[in-house]
Amino acid sequence: MARYGMVLDYKNCINCKACEVACKEENGVLLGADAHRIWVGVDEIKGEYPLLDIVSSTFMPSQCQHCDNAPCEEVCPTHATYYDDNGVVRVDIDKCILCSYCMNACPYDARYVDSRTMTVDKCNFCSDTRLSNGEVTTACQATCPTKVRIFGDLDDPDSEISEILRTREHFTLKPHLGTKPKLFYVM
Amino acid sequence: MNLKNIIPIKEGFTLKSLFEYEKTPLNNFVAVTTISLVLLFFMGVITYLMHGHHAYNVTREHPWGLLIGMYVFFVVSSTGLCIISSFGHVFNIKEFKIIGKRAIAGAIIAILSGFAVIAFEIGHPVTMMIYNVLSPGLTSAIWWMGTLYGLYLTLIIFEFILLQKNDHKWGWYFSLGGLVIGVIAHSNLGSVFGFLIARPISNGVFYPVYFILSAMITGSYLIFLLYGFRYKMNFPPEVTAMLTKLAKVLGLLLAILIFFEAWKFLTAIYGGKPEKADVALHILGGANFWIGEFLLGMLIPFIIVIYSKGKAIHTLVWASITGMVGIFFMRYDLVHDTQLFPMQTLKIREYQLAPTWIEYFPSFAEIAISIGAIGIAIAMYYVASKAFELDHR
Numbered sequence A: 001m002a003r004y005g006m007v008l009d010y011k012n013c014i015n016c017k018a019c020e021v022a023c024k025e026e027n028g029v030l031l032g033a034d035a036h037r038i039w040v041g042v043d044e045i046k047g048e049y050p051l052l053d054i055v056s057s058t059f060m061p062s063q064c065q066h067c068d069n070a071p072c073e074e075v076c077p078t079h080a081t082y083y084d085d086n087g088v089v090r091v092d093i094d095k096c097i098l099c100s101y102c103m104n105a106c107p108y109d110a111r112y113v114d115s116r117t118m119t120v121d122k123c124n125f126c127s128d129t130r131l132s133n134g135e136v137t138t139a140c141q142a143t144c145p146t147k148v149r150i151f152g153d154l155d156d157p158d159s160e161i162s163e164i165l166r167t168r169e170h171f172t173l174k175p176h177l178g179t180k181p182k183l184f185y186v187m
Numbered sequence B: 001m002n003l004k005n006i007i008p009i010k011e012g013f014t015l016k017s018l019f020e021y022e023k024t025p026l027n028n029f030v031a032v033t034t035i036s037l038v039l040l041f042f043m044g045v046i047t048y049l050m051h052g053h054h055a056y057n058v059t060r061e062h063p064w065g066l067l068i069g070m071y072v073f074f075v076v077s078s079t080g081l082c083i084i085s086s087f088g089h090v091f092n093i094k095e096f097k098i099i100g101k102r103a104i105a106g107a108i109i110a111i112l113s114g115f116a117v118i119a120f121e122i123g124h125p126v127t128m129m130i131y132n133v134l135s136p137g138l139t140s141a142i143w144w145m146g147t148l149y150g151l152y153l154t155l156i157i158f159e160f161i162l163l164q165k166n167d168h169k170w171g172w173y174f175s176l177g178g179l180v181i182g183v184i185a186h187s188n189l190g191s192v193f194g195f196l197i198a199r200p201i202s203n204g205v206f207y208p209v210y211f212i213l214s215a216m217i218t219g220s221y222l223i224f225l226l227y228g229f230r231y232k233m234n235f236p237p238e239v240t241a242m243l244t245k246l247a248k249v250l251g252l253l254l255a256i257l258i259f260f261e262a263w264k265f266l267t268a269i270y271g272g273k274p275e276k277a278d279v280a281l282h283i284l285g286g287a288n289f290w291i292g293e294f295l296l297g298m299l300i301p302f303i304i305v306i307y308s309k310g311k312a313i314h315t316l317v318w319a320s321i322t323g324m325v326g327i328f329f330m331r332y333d334l335v336h337d338t339q340l341f342p343m344q345t346l347k348i349r350e351y352q353l354a355p356t357w358i359e360y361f362p363s364f365a366e367i368a369i370s371i372g373a374i375g376i377a378i379a380m381y382y383v384a385s386k387a388f389e390l391d392h393r
Ligand code: SF4
Pocket: A063, A064, A065, A066, A067, A070, A071, A072, A073, A089, A105, A106, A107, A108, A109, A110, A111, A122, A179
C-alpha cells in the first residue's frame, strides 16, 4: 500500500485559486464554504514604500496535512476519523457523531462541518473520487497551471515526490507539535 | 416487583402531593421560576429539533459553545457534591455524615441535567451510543468521558439506594467506588481540554487538576444553597456545625484556586510565547474573568470566609449564589478561551480578512437549553425531596 503525501512548490503559486474551484467541484463542497477544504493564504508585502520587502509577498496554498500522527484521529471517540491503507486521514460519516472534538484538536484548521450530512469533513486526497478508481492524481494537483502541487507515494523511492524531498530543502507546518504532516513546502 | 422494594419511597408520596407545598413567597417564587425555566428548556429543544445544529451560533472557528460550557457546569456540580459528601460517608468526618443523602441525590440530578444538555449538543447521539461500543476510540478523552461518567452515574445511583436503605456496609463500597470513578472521570474531562496540543492556552496539566479543585468548590457552594433553602436559614445545631466546617474547607480551597490561577496566568504570560501569552493577556483584559470568575466566583466568598473565620454561614449561603454565577463563568470561559485564538494556519489575511480574536455569542436555542436546564435540575430536585427522605435522622 502507498503512503501518499503532497509537495507544495509554493513559490510558484500565482493565487489563481483554480485548485479551490477544482476541489469544490470534485468533492461537492457547498458554495460559500470558502477556505474550508483547501485554501490559498496571502502574505501581503510588508514594509512602507519605498522600503518594500518584496520577498515577503507569498501565496501559501494549504489543506489538511494528512498528519502521520494526527491529533484529529487520536481524539475521535468512535474511530470515525481513521487512517486508510494509503495513510490518508479519512472520515467515516456513518460513525461521526459531530462532537467537533477533531475540529478543536486539528492545529491546521483543516476541518469543517458538511451541512448536508452534518458530519465533519476535510480534504481526503480525493480518495473517494479518484484514488479509489485507480487514479493517482488529485483534482487540485491536476488543475494547477504552475504545477505547485506534486502528489505521490512517499514510500516509493522512485516517485517524483520522493525525489524532490531528497533533493530540495523543505519544511512542514508547526513541526514542533509532532504531528508529522505529509504536506511539504519546498523552498 | 414493586419500586418500593428497591428503594424506600416516602409514605404518602403521590403525583398529587407534588402540587402541595407550603405557599410562602419564597416557595412561590422558586416554583414560578422553575416552571418558566423548564418551559424555556423545551422552547430551546423545539427550536433545535426544527433547525438542528443550525439553531446554534457555533462555527467552524468556534465549534464548541455554551452547551459544552453548561454540560461541564453540571458535571462539575455533580462531582463536587459527590466529593463533599464523601467527607462524611467515605472518610468518616463526623460533621459531614449528615449530608450523604441530599448530596448524592443532588449529584445524580446534576449529572442527569448535564446529560440532558449534552444530548442536544452532540450532533448524532444515537450514533454515539452505537459506535462508542462498536468501535471505541480508546485514545479519545471524549470516549473515556462518556464511559466513565456512565459508570459513575450507575455507582452513585446504587449508593443512593443503599443510603436510603441504611445499608452502610455496601453503601460504603459504592460511595468509595463513586468517589474514585467520579474523580477520575472528572479529571479526564479536564484532559479533554488539556490534551489539545493545537490550543497552547489549554494544553497541559492545568485543567485536569483544576477540574477537581473547582469541583470541590462548586460542591461546597451547592451544599450551602441546598441547606440554606432546606432550613430557610434556621439551621439545627448539627447543620450549623457542618456548614461552619465546610466554610473553612471552602476558604482553603478558594485560596488554593486563587494561587493556581495566579500561576497559570503568570507562567502563560512570562516569556511571551505566541498563542499563549497573547491569549492570556486578552483574557485578563476582559470583564468575564475579573468580574465573573474572580470577583463573584472567588473573591466575595473568600473574603466572607476569612473575615468571619468561617462563622458567617448565613452570608455564605447568599455568597454561594454569586459563587455559582462565578462557577458558570469559569465553565463558559474555559470553553470560549480555549478557542479564542484564530487557528487560521496560513490563512492569515486570507480573503482580505485581518486575523481577529474569534467571536462567539450563544443563540436563543443555546441559551434556552442551557439556562432552562437549571429549571430541569431544580424540578428533579423538588420531586426527589418529595419522594425520598433526604434529611438525616
Ligand atoms: S491536518 Fe488536521 S485534519 Fe488533517 S490529519 Fe492533521 S490534524 Fe487531522
